Amino acid sequence: MKGTILRGSLSGGFDVRLAIGENIEEIKVGTFCVVEGKRYDFFSMVVDEEIEATNPQVLYDTFSDNPLIDEIVMGTGVIEKVKIQPMIMIDKLEGGVRPVKSIPSHMSPVRAAIDQDVFTIFGEPDEDHFHVGSPLDMEDIPLCVNLDRFIERSNGIFGKSGTGKTFYTRIMLCGMIKSQKANVLVFDVHNEYGWKGSSEDIGAEVKGLKQLFGSQVAIFTLDEKSSKNRGVRPDFVVEIPYRAIEPGDIALVWEELNLNPTALESIYILQRYLGSDWLLTFLKMDVQDIKDMTDEVNASQASLQALQRKLMALERLPFIKENPADDAVKRIMEYLDNGINVVLEFGRYQNNMLAYMLVANILTRRIHERYVTRSERAQAGQGEMNKPLVIVIEEAHKFLSPELSNQTIFGMIAREMRKNNVTLLVVDQRPSGIDPEVQSQLGTKIIALLTDERDIEAALSGSSNARMLRNVLASLETKRQAIILGHAVPMPVVIRTREYDFKFYEDMTDGLIDDDEDFTGKRFLDDMAEYLEDNGDVQVDVSDIDGIEELFKG
Amino acid sequence: MIGEIIESRTSEFIVETVEYDFKLPYGSFIRTVDDNRIIYGIVAGMSTTSIDNNVRAKAFFKSLDELKLEQPQIFSLLRTEAYCIVLGHSEGGIFKPYYPPNHPTLHLQVEFADDKEIIEVTESFTYLLKTISCKDADGEELTAAALRKAASLRENRRQYLVEAGRELFKILDYDTQKLKSIMERVDVI
Numbered sequence: 001m002k003g004t005i006l007r008g009s010l011s012g013g014f015d016v017r018l019a020i021g022e023n024i025e026e027i028k029v030g031t032f033c034v035v036e037g038k039r040y041d042f043f044s045m046v047v048d049e050e051i052e053a054t055n056p057q058v059l060y061d062t063f064s065d066n067p068l069i070d071e072i073v074m075g076t077g078v079i080e081k082v083k084i085q086p087m088i089m090i091d092k093l094e095g096g097v098r099p100v101k102s103i104p105s106h107m108s109p110v111r112a113a114i115d116q117d118v119f120t121i122f123g124e125p126d127e128d129h130f131h132v133g134s135p136l137d138m139e140d141i142p143l144c145v146n147l148d149r150f151i152e153r154s155n156g157i158f159g160k161s162g163t164g165k166t167f168y169t170r171i172m173l174c175g176m177i178k179s180q181k182a183n184v185l186v187f188d189v190h191n192e193y194g195w196k197g198s199s200e201d202i203g204a205e206v207k208g209l210k211q212l213f214g215s216q217v218a219i220f221t222l223d224e225k226s227s228k229n230r231g232v233r234p235d236f237v238v239e240i241p242y243r244a245i246e247p248g249d250i251a252l253v254w255e256e257l258n259l260n261p262t263a264l265e266s267i268y269i270l271q272r273y274l275g276s277d278w279l280l281t282f283l284k285m286d287v288q289d290i291k292d293m294t295d296e297v298n299a300s301q302a303s304l305q306a307l308q309r310k311l312m313a314l315e316r317l318p319f320i321k322e323n324p325a326d327d328a329v330k331r332i333m334e335y336l337d338n339g340i341n342v343v344l345e346f347g348r349y350q351n352n353m354l355a356y357m358l359v360a361n362i363l364t365r366r367i368h369e370r371y372v373t374r375s376e377r378a379q380a381g382q383g384e385m386n387k388p389l390v391i392v393i394e395e396a397h398k399f400l401s402p403e404l405s406n407q408t409i410f411g412m413i414a415r416e417m418r419k420n421n422v423t424l425l426v427v428d429q430r431p432s433g434i435d436p437e438v439q440s441q442l443g444t445k446i447i448a449l450l451t452d453e454r455d456i457e458a459a460l461s462g463s464s465n466a467r468m469l470r471n472v473l474a475s476l477e478t479k480r481q482a483i484i485l486g487h488a489v490p491m492p493v494v495i496r497t498r499e500y501d502f503k504f505y506e507d508m509t510d511g512l513i514d515d516d517e518d519f520t521g522k523r524f525l526d527d528m529a530e531y532l533e534d535n536g537d538v539q540v541d542v543s544d545i546d547g548i549e550e551l552f553k554g
Numbered sequence: 555m556i557g558e559i560i561e562s563r564t565s566e567f568i569v570e571t572v573e574y575d576f577k578l579p580y581g582s583f584i585r586t587v588d589d590n591r592i593i594y595g596i597v598a599g600m601s602t603t604s605i606d607n608n609v610r611a612k613a614f615f616k617s618l619d620e621l622k623l624e625q626p627q628i629f630s631l632l633r634t635e636a637y638c639i640v641l642g643h644s645e646g647g648i649f650k651p652y653y654p655p656n657h658p659t660l661h662l663q664v665e666f667a668d669d670k671e672i673i674e675v676t677e678s679f680t681y682l683l684k685t686i687s688c689k690d691a692d693g694e695e696l697t698a699a700a701l702r703k704a705a706s707l708r709e710n711r712r713q714y715l716v717e718a719g720r721e722l723f724k725i726l727d728y729d730t731q732k733l734k735s736i737m738e739r740v741d742v743i
Contacts, residue, residue: 020720055728068712069730069737072719077728 001027001112005035006081010103013047013085013468016110020075024049027082030136030472030483030494032113037104041090043097043113043121043491047468048083084110085468087491090120097121097490115141121490130175131507132484133495143495145444147175150488151182151388153443154414154424156396158431158459163448164479165427166192167500169392170209172425172446173341174508177213182388183336184425185367186343187360189394190350194219194343195232206500209343212508218335220328222319222359223347236331238344239324240362242280247271249361250311252399252408256354263307269297280322283311317355329366336367336389357398364391365409368422375420386421396426397433405435414438432458443487449476460485465492557636557664559586564657566639566690567595569664574602574632581699583667583675584638586658591645593658594667594675595638596700598691602634638664639688641681644674651680669707676704679721686725694732697722698739706742715740 002022008014014035018024027046035042053059058077086100097120113135122144123129129144150172157172159165170193176182186193186209194217195208209217210232221227221234228234247267250257254264271278273293285293285308294301314320335342344363349355371386378385393399393410405411413424415438426442428434432454440462447459456473460466463485469492473483476494485492498504556578561568567586571578578584578597585594604611611632614621621628643654667675675681685697701718708714719737726732 053728055730058728058730061730061734066734066737068715068719069734071716072723072733072737073730076720076723077730 001031001033001082001110003082003110005104005106005108005110006079007106008103010086010100013083014044014103015050016082016084018075018080018082022080024080024082028137029475030481032117032135032138032493033082033084033110034113034117035084035086035104035108035110037108039091039093040102040104041092041117042086042100042104043088043090043117044084044086044110045468045472045492045494046082047085047471050081050083051078052081053078085465087465088121090117113138118143122493127179130172130179131498132171132175133480133482133497136481136494136496139496142498143493145172145175145484145488147179147181147488150444151176151390151423153487154426154441155444155446155486155488156426156428156431156434156439156442156459157446157448158428158450158455159448159482160450160455160478161429162478164482164497165394165429165448166190166197167480168446168448168482168497169193169425169427170197170206171497171500171504173209173392174212174504176390177209177216177341178508180339182390183339184341184390184392185332185336185364186341186392187346187356187394188343188392189346189356191226191230191345191347193392194345195230207505209341212505213341215340217341217343219343219345220332221345221347222349222355223345226347227345232345234345235335236326236328238328238359238363239319239321239326240328240359241324242283242320242322243276244362244366245279245314245320245358246362246365248407249358249365252361252404253354253357256357257310257313259307259310262303263310266299266304266307269299273297279311279314282308283315313354314358317349317352317358319355319359329363329370332363332367333370336387339387353395353398356395360393361399361408361410364413367391368409368413368420371420371422388421388423390423390425392425392427394427396424396428397430400426400434400438402435405438411435411438414441431455434458436461444484444489445486446482446484447473448482449473449478463492555663556584556666559658559660559662559664560635562658562660564640564653566598566637567658569636569638571634571636574629574634577602577634578636578666581696581703583641583672583700583703584636584664585667585671586662586664588654588656588658588662591643591654593643593654594641594649594671596641596681596685596696597636598639598685598688598696599637600634601637602632605631605633637690639684639691641675641684649674649677651675651678672703673707676700676707679718682718682722683725686722694736695739698736701736701740702742705740711742715742 002019003016006015006017029046031046033044035044054077058073088097089100090097118135118141125131125142125144128146128148130147131142132145134141134143157165157168173184176184188194193208195210196205197208198205210219218235219232220236220238222238224234224237250267251264270282274281290304291301294304332342346356374386377383399408399410410424413422439458450456450459450473456470460469472494480497483492483494557569557571559567560570577600580597582597585592640653642649642651681700682697685700686693688696705711705714723733
């Protein structure tokens with residue numbers, strides 16, 4: 001792309017007149033270009049394209065009978081304009097990037113961006129900068145997200161169904177796990193992250209986090225049978241005690257349980273009356289018990305009986321137990337404290353919103369409590385600060401809708417930012433369903449194709465160039481293209497995400513792998529080495545794959 | 555020599571050709587050497603008239619051959635003039651696309667410019683502004699003639715015409731109809 005600045009303003013962006021001979025068809029919205037000013041290079045993004053005539057009459061006179069005249073008029077009488085939005089300025093004199101606060105002069109030359117421009121702004125891949133993809137039409141140039149900044153705040157991944165949200169999430173999870181900058185806790189409602197997932201693109205299975213990171217990832221499950229059927233060996237089977245369920249948790253799933261506001265109020269009364277074991281006690285009550293209670297709490301017997309009937313839906317969830325064998329929260333905390341990331345699979349409850357919301361809310365609330373206590377202690381100088389924890393929730397609008405976001409723990413986490421080192425990674429297909437207040441607190445957003453106006457508006461809320469980005473967002477391809485904007489990137493950027501393929505596996509496992517067919521990650525080998533050393537009292541060379549296999553067989 | 559300057563102004567001059575029947579092609583590039591300066595012009599119009607401005611040639615209703623036999627003296631009463639406009643000048647071997655400081659001296663001899671000179675004169679497109687805005691002749695016709703000549707000397711005629719056309723289009727204030735009418739008369743490609 002070659003051209004010159006035709007006109008423009010700081011707020012509205014610039015019009016670039018394409019140089020004669022440039023083919024506008026090859027310039028795609030979302031690609032990058034650089035305006036070479038006298039002191040600054042203005043790194044900009046193409047946001048719109050237009051045909052304009054110096055004299056409007058030119059547009060209406062047709063010259064198709066004379067190609068020579070067509071050629072003369074194109075580029076002089078009729079000009080092709082590219083609208084660009086300056087995103088960031090590179091100081092050529094002193095170095096460094098800064099926000100755009102001035103504009104280049106008329107006729108400043110404009111050129112396509114090159115790798116060095118991208119590196120100056122987004123950084124080169126290293127421990128802090130995670131390679132997530134490449135800028136549009138610059139396939140060979142790695143574009144990085146600053147991981148430190150990414151985990152500092154709650155983030156969102158949005159996109160219509162089928163646009164690869166899971167895929168983006170998986171990539172970001174890999175980045176965070178590999179960097180060891182944060183622990184992740186994934187509520188894997190569709191069983192896609194733990195051991196293996198499926199790729200709609202290649203129609204094949206892809207490796208999950210456990211396969212890539214071995215002992216760094218633990219798989220928890222709500223449904224041991226389903227996990228085993230899928231060939232997964234879960235580290236822990238989660239059971240939820242009745243007494244862990246609080247009225248707030250029930251309020252969250254009112255829709256799934258078909259409860260009305262009066263019933264919700266009764267629940268709070270029940271808790272006050274029956275104490276911490278309220279739910280189990282209530283569910284076990286017979287008609288007479290309820291009648292007795294009715295008199296004391298001054299409630300209607302019929303409505304309490306109806307409430308009991310509805311709450312019985314919880315009894316059909318086998319993982320809710322009266323006396324669980326082990327405390328899931330304690331286990332999760334143990335794993336997280338040891339730097340092990342946790343993926344909680346929902347097995348056959350993947351379409352059961354009641355199970356998902358209830359479990360996610362209960363576990364998160366209790367984990368969050370522990371983090372808060374610890375961070376308060378750390379602030380008082382007693383003990384260490386928490387290692388950052390990123391909690392991944394899908395179908396996030398269920399938890400963060402304007403009606404519920406004040407009640408759920410997730411709303412609170414999103415609002416309090418990184419105070420306690422717990423942040424969310426919100427994955428959703430309907431960003432408009434998320435409370436605007438929560439939306440505005442999301443630090444970094446990865447947005448794939450959205451078509452609904454309200455969703456686009458919601459996803460872009462809080463970004464300064466929303467109007468410009470709208471066009472870009474609507475023109476994204478269905479697959480493997482997304483905008484990243486917010487805290488972790490210096491400027492909004494459209495990326496073509498990297499392939500989740502063998503090369504990626506290799507990067508994530510530091511290159512120590514067998515072949516694609518018989519994949520063994522480095523950390524898996526570490527596990528085997530550890531196991532052998534513990535059990536056989538032998539020294540193992542981790543880089544000697546065959547040797548380990550031999551020993552293991554032995 | 556093809557003629558002599560008999561009237562001279564800053565922007566134009568009139569050349570009387572060596573013979574009454576020696577006609578300079580319309581749109582041809584000519585030059586005259588004035589001291590250490592070469593002035594270039596383009597033929598913007600030709601006319602053959604009576605020497606005496608007050609007397610117009612008379613019709614005899616005979617063929618030219620018959621007239622030459624019977625009335626040979628009448629031909630010496632005729633002269634042919636070329637109306638030329640100044641395109642620029644060259645000093646020290648460098649062409650400058652603007653008027654010389656002094657208008658051409660009278661009675662200077664005039665020659666056709668050679669191909670190399672024409673290429674030099676038409677290298678920048680400033681001449682188009684002079685041809686299109688020439689007062690006493692049809693600017694569009696003259697511009698087309700100049701372009702025909704200039705393009706015919708180029709290896710890549712089309713490319714030259716496209717670039718000249720773009721310049722011309724701006725001069726014409728992006729009037730596509732005028733551009734079309736001129737370019738249609740340039741039939742050298």
